[in-house]
Amino acid sequence: MNLIIDIGNTCVKMVCFNDGKVIEELRSDKDDVRALQGFCGRYNFVRGIYSTVSDISSRYLAMLVSLPFEMIEFKSGITPIPIINKYSTPHTLGSDRLAAAVGASCMQPGKDVLIVDIGTCVTFDFVSATGEYLGGNISPGPTMRLKALNNYTDRLPLVERIGTMQDFGYDTETAIRSGVMNGIKYEIEGYIHYFLAKYPQLFVYLTGGVHLNLHFSEKISIFADDFIVPKGLNRILEYNNENK
Structure with a gap:
């Protein structure tokens, strides 16, 4: 069994994999050592990998390195991966973005793949049919946009992401929420069309904590997969184990 830990900006996702299949997922607050201990105590893990896009406490890191099985850190530009990374500054590439690219590419080998991750940020990453990660774009996520409208104006309120939405808002709250969420929706649809x-044979994977109803007149291969990053990390772990 493999332990996969994806440490994001807001939470930690721990996933147990067995023979490439997800057995269980547990989400916890960052630096929650008890959650890590409890999850590891439920399974007979033989190896693991962790990836982080934010700082973690020394106590949490000490727990990771003291686990009773091999645990590696996934670092962009350093850890070997089963695709070709064409990013000109590979060490600065977010490990979650690269792991998602690996996960999608390995599920659709020989296909052009676009990965859209909607979370703290909205990221767009592309892997060619030849297995080359060609790069991607980063845009502010929903919460960031909502906070920016409040922070950089004198009178616009801070609005929650979830709530009533219209094509056109009927008051300030719905105008902000509809503007932000529909703006992200149209942004994503525009990228996919482009x-x-x-x-023409593009495959699209949607992941992240925000779900949107996208509409297309043409037939498009779109998959929603909340485990695209853990799947990529699991494949990277297996790849490194195979090539020791």
């Missing part, structure tokens, strides 16, 4: 015009 890439589809260049790559």
Whole structure:
């Protein structure tokens, strides 16, 4: 069994994999050592991998390195991966973005793949049919946009992401929420249309903590997968184990 730990900006996702299949997922607050201990105590893990896009406490790190099985850290530009990374500054590439690219590419080998992750940020990452990660774009996520409207104006309120939405808001709250969420929706649809015009056999993976209803007139291969990053990390772990 493999232990996969994806440490994001807001929470930690721990996933147990067995023979490439997800057995259980547990989400916890960052630096929650008890959650890590409890999860590890339920399974007979033989190896593991962790990835982080934020700082973690020395206590949590000490727990990771003291686990009674091999545990590696996934570092962009350093840890070997089963695809070719064409990013010009590989060490600065978010490990979660690269892991998602690996996960999607390994599930659709020989296909052009676009990965859209909607979370703290909205990221777009592309892997070619030849297995080359060509890069991607980063845009502010929903909460960041809502906070920016409040922080950089004198009178606009801070609005929750979840709530009533219209094509056109009927008051300030719905105008902000509809503007932000529909703006992200149209942004994503625009990216997919653009890439589809260049790559007609494109596969699209949607992941992250925010779910949107996207609409397309043409037939498009779109998959929602909340485990695209853990799947990529699991494949990277297996790849490194195979090539010791």
